[in-house]
Amino acid sequence: MKNKTVIITGASGGFGRTFTKTFLNRGYHVVATIRDEAKKSVLLEGLTPKEAEDMSFALLDVADEESVNNFGRFVQGLECVDVLINNAGFAVAGFAEELSMKEYQFQLETNLLGVMRVTNHVLPKMRKQGKGRIINISSISGLIGFPGLSPYVSSKYALEGYSESLRLELKEFGVDVVLVEPGSFQTNIWSSGTHMSSKAGSSHSPYFELFTGMNKRLQKDRETYGDPVEVAKLVLKVADKKKTPTLRYTVGKGVRLSLLAKRLLPWRVWEKIVLSQIRNKD
Ligand SMILES: NC(=O)c1ccc[n+]([C@@H]2O[C@H](COP(=O)([O-])OP(=O)(O)OC[C@H]3O[C@@H](n4cnc5c(N)ncnc54)[C@H](OP(=O)(O)O)[C@@H]3O)[C@@H](O)[C@H]2O)c1
Secondary structure, eight states: OOOOEEEESSTTSHHHHHHHHHHHHTTOEEEEEESOGGGHHHHHTTOOHHHHHTEEEEEOOTTOHHHHHHHHHHHHTSSOOOEEEEOOOOEEEBOGGGOOHHHHHHHHHHHTHHHHHHHHHHHHHHHHHTOEEEEEEOOGGGTSOOTTBHHHHHHHHHHHHHHHHHHHHHGGGTEEEEEEEEOOBSSGGGTTTEEEOTTTTOTTSTTHHHHHHHHHHHHHHGGGOBOHHHHHHHHHHHHHOSSOOOSEEEESTTHHHHHHHHHHSOHHHHHHHHHHHHHOOO
């Protein structure tokens, strides 16, 4: 049987790198997209010669129109694309009042418009094939809002809406659209993958106390964050499913419970819980 082809955006680190290894291990041909050629060597580390042979690289910055157009030409040359994983992303953090529109745009260019740009280059191929699976890596932040993260949360909520519409549009063409919604996992998004607004953290800010509480919470919880392999196994399962996958898959410690609590509790109770978790600094 011919290898299936998967395109993975943002493959240089974090989930993307783990997805790449997991799909190669399963026998897929992986098109790993990176935006910095120097990161090729990181991805090749630890691969068997057969796995390295099954992988191709493409340069892609999803926030850059020209880069995506070049990538589109590369996609045209592929025989078939079975799975597209829109994974590339990062987080802009800060408090709404202190954020500029540029910072919101910066966030949306990658996490939302980037997904739309890439998808529009892959979609015609999948539609003509009469099959394909688009897996968008959303987040629990696409279902629950958090203070200090409104750009990121907005980008993921918008991704959820986009994906719901796209799923309905593509149903009759045999192309499935799926959202994977992870909780907190140990990747670089908590360090180099977060762009902190310049005003956040200033002791003159009215949000300083909230910021300090959030930081303490983050440091305390960080070591409990999950292993990206758990997400990779789920994404592979969704890609391999014989039956049509459902729209949403959540993954991660406490995610289901949080979603259930948010759905069932009155909002006033829910917000008290969220804020008390941040303000409780012990
Ligand atoms: N980790 C979590 O807890 C968590 C939870 C929920 C959802 N997610 C989502 O998972 C996805 C992957 O994030 P991660 O946690 O694996 O973070 P990560 O370790 O920081 O990896 C992010 C990847 O995205 C790439 N990237 C960022 N901006 C890009 C752009 N404009 N064009 C192309 N590639 C770009 C990065 O490339 P460079 O190496 O070039 O920077 C890197 O390969 C994101 O969509 C994120 O929102 C993560």
